[in-house]
Amino acid sequence: MRHVLALQCIHCGKQHDPGDVDYYCPLCGYHEGILDVLYDYEAVKAEMDPVTFSAGGPRSMWRYLPLLPVAEPERISHLQVGWTPLYRASRLAETLDVADCWVKDEGRNPTASFKDRASAVGVLKAMERGASRITCASTGNAASSLAGFAAAAGLPASIFVPKRAPEAKVAQLLVFGAQVFSVQGTYDQAWELCMAASSHFGWYNRNCAINAYLIEGKKTVALELVEQFRERGAFPDWVVVSVGDGCTIGGVWKGFKEMQRIGWIEKTPKILGVQAAGCQPFVTAWREGKRLTPCEADTLADSIAVGHPRNFVKGLRAVTESGGAYVAVPDQAILEAMTTLARKAAVFGEPAGATGVAGVQEARRQGIIGPDDVVAVIVTGNGLKDIASAIRAAGLPVPVDPALDAVRRVASP
Template sequence: MMEFVKSLQCVHCGQEYDPAVIELYCPDCGYNDGILNVVYDYDSIGKQFNPSSLKDCRRYSMWRYLPLLPVADSDTIPHLQVGWTPLYRAPLLAAELGVANCYVKDEGRNPTASFKDRASSIGVIKAIEKKAARITCASTGNAASSLAGFAAAAQLPATIFVPKTAPEAKIAQLLIYGAQVFAVDGTYDQAWELCMEASAEFGWYNRNCAVNPNLIEGKKTVSLELVEQILALGEAMPDWVAVSVGDGCTVGGVYKGLWEMVRLGFIAKVPKILGVQAEGCQPFVTSWQNDAPLIPCEALTLADSIAVGHPRNFAKGLQAITQSEGAYIAVTDAEILAAMKLLARKAAVFGEPAGVAAAAGVQRAVSAGIIDKSATVAILVTGNGLKDIKSAVKAAGSPIIIPPSLAAVKAAVK
């Protein structure tokens, strides 16, 4: 709970702030550099949050981790079931990817069918705490539909900015939940800047994860769950955790959750993290490979959820890979489409393009010698395939058209 939150610390200059005074970003460094991190009193948390206490907890959702979340009042928690998504052993997929063992965590099982529900649930709670009249965000699709769903659960008006190229299914989700939707005739980065301007102009609560440190706290719960679920199986932690990367918030959250489980004594070390981007939009890969600062780029990929040419949480996204001694890698759109089929047919999990990019990245990383063939990997599938039917159809191919006769079936079977 908030009693364990000590401060918000700027990742750029190190200055610490009272979260009751400063919430979004460091005023000295600005929102491009002054990303904040929620700092907790882990010594106090450890006295009531440990393997023994969790063993007796029957709250199978992300709210079992309340001591590690910036929530002031548990009565503001929405009724929607979020978190505690299934973790599957996937031996057939492991064989195809070229690794010894593989786990798949299906985040498409969250209420609006994506990982972003973990963040949006926190965002809506913080907006209620601030007595905000409206909440807003910019998104390539999933954060938007997620916010719309959780805003509806709280009966909180929402205004959302998306690029007009966002998949139709995601825009339909926004509208069905009752959000006000602005489809911006431009890129995601332009939609993001417009959202920032509108938020400041109208005083709307800003759910944008890159400038709101509370949102990553929701995202990190996927790692807290992963650790618990692996340990419950009586097995060792995976050598690698693979996740697709857009603006850097998700991979930053994945790292923080793993680090906290080390800090609190659940596991001995943080697994290596594989950050996966699309070749048509790979600013993190470029920076990591060349040990260079961020160079924004175009976003040319069908994986809309990671089509972010100017990642706003660059510091945390890069830190996650360097501090876990992991790696960044890029995959083609063709590899992503192939991974949609592979994941569905070998693990029976239907993921959207960005959701399966991590699986494609594992396959590429094994071929490149980054991941050893003896390794165990956990793949985070961040969104359901029904979010982007056009890509699914492109990946799966066409049905066999026949007349309504058994003879036609027999001919087709032959």
């Protein structure tokens, strides 16, 4: 961690030595005491000069090593994570009525979601700490990416899932060899049990909200956007991302701020946070009073169905500091966005992945985004992760008898 200066509590402001704390500020506890990794930005700048940097480095998130909290780079996974494609999607821009639209396809990561960036760092930190095992509570992308990166490192993983977890998502964890505990209770009980087990057994805890290092992996998507846009000679007015517990949008914003700080960009983009209408604590807080009111989660976009976001402060700051906005979109708009994204940009996203596209439409409707604006949408997960929703979004095939005449009667021109 050559350039890491300290871990600073976002609640009390105290700076801790990385050797002294494991996860959160001991003074403020894990609900409030979320830490932020501080770097020596002058030293980083010397190694990441915008003019000379682009040519070299691996085509993965690890090209940004000077800005990552890595002590033992020789432990970096063989899995190629990050440096996902950035597509210019002109036909999508037309549909959304914006000047230009770019799509960052995070579904191309090793286990097919954005969360791989965080798990890559989480497993690496566990190895550096000499952990015997890594753990998390999740049935979603955090769990599958953890299982994949743990398998890559040969590090045992224990994952806590609620008993209602879909069989298919559990299967993926088991294929990677994780020990999966099916907790006979709610998701909250699975989460608390994971915390207790982590503490009792000394298992390394991969939970983005209480582990400051994971957001460092997430921010790399912003570093990449800055570099990829520089290559294309463009830059977005808005960066759009769906929001669950606030870690992802918080990471995105941290990445842009750091790139500004080391001289890559003069101006940061505005951040548009998009939530499902059935679960919009950030939207409510941003619109009405800036305080968190936890809610029930009722949306098919499971990856962002978080009624009690654990990284509320960072998630809200991303929008307020950037001069951005929060919007909410109904599930029907999310399903329609899945087909719009697939048909106009050829990217198949899971519901939470396509939510950003629906968010751009809503922000246009509200006049938040204008027709002359350039937007970049981060598609956070692959549509193959949730085939049930794809079936709901897709419509039906045309039945035909096996005869050319039958086709002639119904074929599109």
